[in-house]
Amino acid sequence: DIQVTQSPSSLSASVGDTVTITCRASPAIGTYLNWYQQKPGEAPKVLIYAASKLQSGVPSRFSGSGSGTTFTVTISGLLPDDSATYFCQQTYSAPYDFGQGTKLEIK
Amino acid sequence: QLQLLESGPGLVKPSETLSLTCSVSGGPVTSDTYYWDWLRQSPEKGLEWIGSVSSGGTTYHNPSLQSRVTMSVDTSKNQFSLKLMSVTAADTAIYFCARDVYHAGEGTSKYWYLDLWGRGTLIAVSA
Numbered sequence: 001d002i003q004v005t006q007s008p009s010s011l012s013a014s015v016g017d018t019v020t021i022t023c024r025a026s027p028a029i030g031t032y033l034n035w036y037q038q039k040p041g042e043a044p045k046v047l048i049y050a051a052s053k054l055q056s057g058v059p060s061r062f063s064g065s066g067s068g069t070t071f072t073v074t075i076s077g078l079l080p081d082d083s084a085t086y087f088c089q090q091t092y093s094a095p096y097d098f099g100q101g102t103k104l105e106i107k
Numbered sequence: 108q109l110q111l112l113e114s115g116p117g118l119v120k121p122s123e124t125l126s127l128t129c130s131v132s133g134g135p136v137t138s139d140t141y142y143w144d145w146l147r148q149s150p151e152k153g154l155e156w157i158g159s160v161s162s163g164g165t166t167y168h169n170p171s172l173q174s175r176v177t178m179s180v181d182t183s184k185n186q187f188s189l190k191l192m193s194v195t196a197a198d199t200a201i202y203f204c205a206r207d208v209y210h211a212g213e214g215t216s217k218y219w220y221l222d223l224w225g226r227g228t229l230i231a232v233s234a
Contacts, residue, residue, distance in 0.1 A: 001170075031212075031218070032218060034220045034221070036221075043203055043224035043225065043226060043227055044154070044203075044221070044224060045224070046220050046221060049210055049218055049220035050212065050218035050220075053210060055222070087154055089154075089156075089220075089221075091218065091219045091220065094156075094167050094168075094169070094170070095156055095169040095170060095171065096156045096219075097155075098153060098154040098155070098156070101153060101154070
């Protein structure tokens with residue numbers, strides 16, 4: 001199985017800040033990596049697919065990069081609405097595992 | 108706008124079979140470009156992919172659950188379903204259904220991602 005490790009597990013930032021969340025996969029997975037945002041009581045929502053492609057309707061403040069084993073999602077100009085848990089998911093080979101999640105708090 | 112809605116029993120006894128249905132509204136379940144997925148989420152295991160099924164009946168399972176999982180699509184009812192046998196307390200979770208779509212990359216590459224999700228249904232396994 002592909003091992004997916006996400007960091008940090010939580011972080012706190014202020015409105016207007018820029019934050020970066022990292023996902024590492026082993027072995028390499030090309031760009032078969034998605035990012036999701038989940039708010040309490042809701043289903044996850046896709047933000048980024050294929051490592052860097054922005055899902056339709058998602059603000060351009062969200063961006064993804066990386067390939068192989070290291071990937072990042074960056075959120076710039078943080079808004080209060082960005083408070084959520086963020087997950088990565090590899091879709092290179094089954095089982096299509098998720099990272100453990102990063103809980104983002106907006107101060 | 109296509110929507111997904113899970114339905115299930117809420118409570119299942121240990122060793123019994125969990126049966127869940129995902130009703131699809133606003134669009135057909137029959138498509139060559141989608142798969143229909145089941146996932147679950149618990150504090151202990153986080154988000155876990157259970158498996159995928161196409162309208163033609165092709166399935167992919169998480170090996171950790173494969174022997175206990177059956178998935179199918181009912182095109183006449185526009186819904187798809189999950190059966191999980193021999194449940195234990197470890198199967199207690201919120202269960203989600205989702206639509207799996209792909210972005211076509213170079214050559215024959217397909218980048219799959221879950222673009223629509225149901226709201227989720229809480230399933231507890233307890234005597």
